[in-house]
Amino acid sequence: MSKKKKIIISVIAAVLIIAVIVSAVVIAMTKGKNAAKASGVYANKVADVMYQAGSTDRYSGVVEAADTMDIKADSEKTVKDILVSEGDEVQVGTPLFTYDTKDLAAKKESATLELESLNNTLSGYDAQIEQLTKEKKEAPKDQQLDYTLQIQQAQTQQKQTQYDIATKKAEIEKYDESIKNATVNSTMVGVVKKINENQSADTADTAFMTIVATGDYRVKGTIDEQSFLNSGLAEGQAVIVRSRVDESKTWQGTISKVDTENPQTDNSNSGMYDDGSSEQKASKYNFYVQLTGTGDMLLGQHVYVEPDFGQTEVKDGIWIDESYVVKDGDDAYVWTLNKKDKLEKTKVELGDYDENLMMYEIKSGLTKDDYIVWASDDLYEGEPAQTWEEYVENGGGEDSVYDDMGTEALDDQMLEGTEGGPVDDGTMDDGTMDEGAADATGSGDAEVQ
Structure with missing residues (x-):
């Protein structure tokens, strides 16, 4: 065998050996990724879950005037001229309509x-x-x-x-x-909401003209009976009113009334339940929120209403939901994702505990750049996992029923509802819907401009 042929054979053998090594590495990496994917364990960045408490019940509401004036026409008189139109702004003393004298x-x-x-x-x-x-x-x-x-x-x-x-x-x-006094004047500052020009003897008891006050608002919310029984919603309870378009925009208020004396029958299918013999219709109730401030609020604006547990307060340091924390005697730890995409127990030092938000302050052991997993009894050290961002980037979240917190989200059919649809029936929303869906969902009467 010539020296040239020996060189060629040596080169081919070296290439083959390198190919085998590369293939082994690729297979090992693929198995690792597949194992992480198969595990269904996803980690979230600490900075992304800070201050995010567990699900918060929220209900839909609409901004309405705190005061409404109904003006009835004198049945013994004939209205001659109507001096305003629906939507007109009126002041105290503005002529509204006149009687024929x-x-x-x-x-x-x-x-x-x-x-x-x-x-x-x-x-x-x-x-x-x-x-x-x-x-x-x-x-x-x-x-x-x-x-x-x-x-x-x-x-x-x-x-x-x-x-x-x-x-x-x-x-x-x-x-x-x-x-x-043939001319009837307004006694309040407001907007003409409705004029019943075709009033007849059958509607004589209804208002001929309705004026709603401006500048002084309240929120009218709706809750279904099952949610009401489970919510503990009561008069005097502090609540947060949140914009449905920009959830960072909030107002404070308290429940001024829960109208359980005038239930409304829910005609939607979502309100139906079976008592074993026939279908019954669930009821829903209106509740009202007295606001402490109405800056930038619009009459007719649709909003969310949620109990105020201090969730809008921005805390110093690292605060995470208690569901991430595992207690082991006097020690505490969280499940973190290491550089090898494996789970490991990380000991942390706990600080204060917020009973309302059910969150712990982490004094040491975690940074905002670490990745953590919701604690579960079936987790173990060395278990393959991946970050939620990686899972989404790889297309894993396209058909998933999980939201960006890794918790179960609303069914797609529910997210297709509009005002008055399945999700607008007064039932509570767990607050996990995305912003795109938020403008079409809710639990009562909702939508914001």
């Missing part, structure tokens, strides 16, 4: 004539009584009783006429007042 003027004239006639009749009774009294004095004794009876009868008719005169004067004064 022609009929009133005619009635007043008729009543005035009747009053004159009554006055003439009264004068006649006065003269009659005076004459009878004079004649009685000169009459013989056997006629005294007859004159007395005539005088008493005239006095009775006199008193009745005096009463009729007083009644007729009051009637005329009422006509004068009605004519004077």
Whole structure:
């Protein structure tokens, strides 16, 4: 064998050996990645989960005027002119509508004539009584009783006429007042919400015009009966009102009323339950939030309402949900992801505990750049895992029913609902939906502009 052939054979053998080594490394890495993927264990960056408490019940609501004025039209009068339109802003004293005064003027004239006639009749009774009294004095004794009876009868008719005169004067004064106040003015600053121009005898008890106050708002929320029984929602409870478009925008308030005396029947399928014999419809209740401030809030704006446990407070240091922490005697640790994509126990020093948020302060043992996993009894050291970002980048989250916290999210069908749909029935939302879905979901009456 020539020297040239020996060199060629040596080169081929070296290439083969290198190829085998590379293949082994690739296979090992693939097995490691597949093992991590198969484990279904995903780690989140500490900086991403700081201050994120467990699920918070939230309910949908709508911003409405704290005060509403319903104006009923006088059934004895005819509306002549409507001076405003729906949506117009009004001030105290703004003319709203006028009554037709022609009929009133005619009635007043008729009543005035009747009053004159009554006055003439009264004068006649006065003269009659005076004459009878004079004649009685000169009459013989056997006629005294007859004159007395005539005088008493005239006095009775006199008193009745005096009463009729007083009644007729009051009637005329009422006509004068009605004519004077033929124009109805607003008594509050607000916006004309509704005008019932086609009011009939059947709707006489309803408001002819409705005005809602501006500048002073409250939130009207809705909760279904099952959620209400489990929520502990009560008057005086502090709540956070959160924008559905920008969840960083919040307002503070307290529950001023839970209207359990006027339940509303839920006609949606989501409110149905089976008692074993027939389908029943669940009820839902309105509750109202008194706000401590209304800056940047819009009338008609749709919002979320959630109990205030201090979740909007930004704490110093590292705070994580208690579900990440495992207690072992006097020690505490969390499951972290090491550089080899394996789980390991990391001892941490605990600080304060927030009972409302159920979160621990981590004084040492973790940094904001570490990756941690929700604690579970079936985790073990050396278990393959991967970061949630890697899982999503590899397409693992496209068809997943898990959200960015690794917790179960709402079903896709529920996220397709619009106002009045399945998720808008007053049921609580666990706060895990993404921002895109938030504008189409909720639990009551919701949507923000």
